[in-house]
Amino acid sequence: MLGELRTGERRPLARLLTRVEGGDPSVRALLPDLFAAGHGGHLVGITGPPGSGKSTLVSALIGEWRKRGRRVGVLAVDPSSPYTRGAILGDRIRMMEHAADRDVFMRSMASRGELGGLAATTWIAAAALDAAGFDPILIETVGAGQSEVEIARLAETTVVVEVPEMGDEVQAIKAGLLEVADIIAVNKGDRPGADRAARQLRAMLSTAGGRIERKPPPVLVTTATTAEGVPALVDAIEAHRSTARSPMRARERAASQVRRALADLAARHAEADPGWEASVQAVADRELDPFTAAERLLDAGRLE
Ligand SMILES: Nc1nc2c(ncn2[C@@H]2O[C@H](COP(=O)(O)OP(=O)(O)OP(=O)(O)O)[C@@H](O)[C@H]2O)c(=O)[nH]1
Ligand SMILES: [Mg+2]
Incomplete structure (x- = not known):
């Protein structure tokens, strides 16, 4: 089973994820080997309010990482995600492009498996993608409910996707951002006010005094639809990788998982x-x- 996964073939991986999602109790016995077989793929959470452009950004990120020769795994933890339906035609075409690429694996996770809640199911699925050699592994969640925040917190690097029209919500957004964001992308950079919104956020975060001994998260402007700013976002995510793997951060994450x-x-x-x-x-x-x-x-x- 695990041998099959390591070949990088999609079908054994797809079958395993179906078992995970369907709550197949035999998955439990696979976990020790599954976790041991991980290659250390970078777990990157992409979260943010509905419609901020997360899926479009994920698609653009895939494109950039593919240019850099990486095999990219994507889990979309959201039943309404365009990986399966919805989405405008343009998004679908971009998704289809990647769907034909055997070095990209995308999957929507909607149900709660046998081994716990959505967070547990997602983490087992991420481990399977890791065992299959995907790196990075992107996990898209709508940053609303508690379980989504939990998923985001377990990612090594979390990108929060906002839009320029934050306006008066900025203060409310601030608390949530400090909680989970390692990097902030102000997406829809083609809209008026994007640079100003990014400056406001930077100013606010620099005085926020969030978690002690932590630098404020970098704020980048992206336009997911044209991929503008996306190479810089990939650079920022890559730069965060070593921070995420400090013994302290690794322990925090492990403690949450246990x-x-x-x-x-x-x-x-x-x-x-x-x-x-x-x-x-x-x-x-x-x-x-x-x-x-x-x-x-x-x-x-x-x-x-
Ligand atoms: N103008 C503009 N539109 C964008 C940009 N990125 C995404 N969109 C559009 O915003 C809409 C929502 O994009 P999605 O990628 O589906 O957003 P999402 O955050 O994944 O949405 P949910 O998964 O439903 O929360 C789509 O119509 C996109 O084409 C951008 O950079 N500029
Ligand atoms: Mg989406």
Whole structure:
């Protein structure tokens, strides 16, 4: 199975991802070998508000990395993503171009697999792309819900895609940006005010005092539709790679992943416990507080 993956053939990879997405329980047994088989592909999160141009930018990024001789994997964690449907004709044509390229692998992830939430499913899928030798591996998420933020946080390098019309939302955006952004792309650079928006963001971030001992993220202007600014964005992502691999950052990410796995596992074991229904009912009837209920379920010893 893993041998097949390493050949770089698309079909075994596609089959494995279908199993991951479909919640096939046999995937669990593959995980140790799957993670061990990784080549260290750069995990790059592309996130931002709906319609900011993430998919178009991903397409342009693919083009630039292909010019640099790299094999690019893409996971789109969004049911409405144009990798499968939607999107205007121009986007589709660009996607089709890449779809014919055997050194580009694109896949939409929509469902939640057996081994936990969308974040877990996405990370197993990313590991599969890594084992198949794709580098970088781009993960597009709409930066809205908690699970998307979680996915972004697990990427080694996260690019937040904004648009020039941020206006009064800038302050609100700021908090979210500092939370996840390693690089900010002000996309739709062909629209008026893009350079000004980028300057505003830079000024704001330089005084924001976000996470201590961290430099403010670089702010770049891109036009995804023409690929203007995209080579510079690729340079910035590449430059961030070594920062992302500092022992401290690697540990932070690993801790998040283990915490996530632990929460998923504990929840699954508790739900399988014969005492689950009674515990839930007791909480609903206000006879028990949720914390005590959870503690008792954990103590039931199902978490091996
Ligand atoms: N003018 C202009 N339009 C752009 C640019 N980039 C993307 N668009 C357009 O913006 C629209 C949304 O682009 P998408 O790439 O689908 O945006 P997205 O962020 O992936 O959208 P969701 O996945 O739905 O959140 C499309 O009509 C694109 O053609 C740009 O740089 N300039
Ligand atoms: Mg999209």
